[in-house]
Amino acid sequence: MLYTALLLGLTSLFSCRTQISLAAPFAWHLVTGRAAGDLGDFIAHEQPIALQGVLNNIGVRGQGTGVDPGVIIASPSKVDPDYFYTWTRDSALTAKMLIDAFIAGETSLQPRIEDYISAQAILQNVASPSGDLTDGSGLGEPKFEVDSTAFTGPWGRPQRDGPALRATALITYSQWLLSNGDESRVISKIWPIISNDLSYVGQYWNQTGFDLWEEVDGSSFFTVAVQHRALVEGQAFAEQIGTVCAACRSQAPEVLCFLQSFWNGNFVTSNINDQSGRNGRDANTLLASIHTFDPNTGCDDLTFQPCSSRALANHKAVTDSFRPVYAINSGRAQGTAAAVGRYTEDVYYGGNPWYLCTLAAAEQLYDAVYQIHRAGSLVIDAVSLPFFRDFDPSVAIGQYPASSVVYSNMTAAMRSSADEYVSVVQEFTPTDGSLAEQYSRDDGSPISAGALTWSYASFLTATARRSLVVPYSWGASDARTPPAGCSSTSVQGTYISPPIDCTTNVSNVAVTFDVRKATIYGETVFVVGSDAALGNWDTSKGLELQANRYTGSNPLWSGTARSVVAGSSLEYKYYKTGTDGVTVVYEGGGNRAFTVPEGCARNVVQVDTWQE
Secondary structure, three states: OOHHHHHHHHHHHOOOOEEEEEEOOEEEEEOOOOOOHHHHHHHHHHHHHHHHHHHHOEOOOOOOOOOOOOOEOOOOOOOOOOOOOEEHHHHHHHHHHHHHHHHOOOHHHHHHHHHHHHHHHHHHOOOEOOEOOOOOHHHHOOEEOOOOOEOOOOOOOOOOOHHHHHHHHHHHHHHHHHHOOOHHHHHHHHHHHHHHHHHHHHHHOOOOEEOOOOOOEEEEHHHHHHHHHHHHHHHHHHHHOOOOOOOHHHHHHHHHHHHHHHEOOOOEOOEEOOOOOOOOOOOHHHHHHHHOOOOOOOOOOOOOOOOOHHHHHHHHHHHHHOOOOOHHHOOOOOOOOOOOEOOOOOOHHHOOEEHHHHHHHHHHHHHHHHHHHHHOEEEEOOOOHHHHHOOOOOOOOEEEEOOOHHHHHHHHHHHHHHHHHHHHHHHOOOOOOOOOOEEOOOOOOEEOOOOOHHHHHHHHHHHHHHOOOOOOOOOHHHOOOOOOOOOOOOOOOOOOOOOOOOOOOOOEEEEEEEEEOOOOOOOEEEEEEOOHHHHHHOHHHOEEOEOOOOOOOOOEEEEEEEEEEOOOEEEEEEEEEOOOOOOEEEOOOOOEEEEOOOOOOOEEEEEEEOOO
């Protein structure tokens, strides 16, 4: 049964405004309404294409594509650009879409979800240029090779949104498992992954990192917003299964306090503590609103809910910024939908509209209309007034009950505007239904990576909201009390290697060597040993370690031998070269010994301290 069939079935089954629990404790809300024929026909045609597009980009056992089972690739594109990798953020957002669809009745998706969970257990163990699991730093690595090994090239790292988004996706699925009597799997298999991610958020949330566009090193609104959500629902979930989230309760209010820093009085500044020099209007903020949407919460400004005055004012500021920038927006009048990109200064592939950004503009409005209907009244204040005056220049500040004309007109206009944003996507979607990353600012033709997983997932979530389905509450209503003053706090995380499910033992293992050794400028640390990957005791071929995570308090040198035979016994020793790059100085003591583990794990970390 396709997701399309599910949505159409739900629409016909519940033809009045209803709230229904499809799987306690999940509450899915259904609201009447049907699109004009042309747009409705497009959505009905595109939904199965989008779902299949997502599924085509997930590794399946025995598929023979080189993509590990459960690994979600960004795109099959390998050149211009090469997106044949798996990103933690994109994968988590896609998995959340699949999990929501599964819970709503798309039962055929469960094997893909289970494979995704197994893949994440493997990836959490992978040592990377960002670090490894011993201190959690490796969880901030943005992307990996499709065979679940580390990507070691230069990149914008760390990126701190992925762990929060993955925790949210897995908590959602775990809630369904609990409601269906599978507590043992949740506690033994899934909670260790979630716990690592929550520990990472609690430990690193107040450190800068790269934004979701992988370009700005600073503090990103999107990242902070999803981190707050993860900590809030992580606390409740930990209590539900009888355990603790050490960082959740203490850090969530601090994150919420910091989140307020992004509001400048007119719109949400997308990045702060950065040197980008941009104007701050960015679709990052629209995406944050839809991915922290809570259907049981009202128009709350503190959590920037979709219908909040802040979020609506920001929606106008961001979408309006693109009107004069793109040729394809010519003639799209104020108050009507427009093609939406990332930010107006964008130059990547010429700086174009993105399908997922345009769909985010639609989805926020669908979410907002739902929340307003649930509240039973519409509040227009000085902050949101310019947004509403795009629909009616005479509308005034006030609170309007559901029985009022203003309420009816404004909510109808908002839903119509949301439809218009989807219609923009319709206008520039090829006849085969494929969705690339971008569409040209000049003529709307597809640009950049084709068959982008995130584009397909965004279409499915936006049209799911339009088609009457909204996800469960994450507890935003109970998390709206920031402290009087913000503090730059954190909680040291505890990290454990999650259990790995697999059917075939690996033949080769990537072994990461971490050694702590204080050095002076110009010195370099190596490891040499009894395997070819370690130079077979030849110091001219030893594995050079990197100091990219070296600090005064933690003088860490790290490097990975990519292919060591599983089960083999290694002897090895660390040495350093002097400032002349020639003089070799071995550490003290005898040779170290290490047996490479056999089994499913493709990566292992050996942690040492230099022997004087």
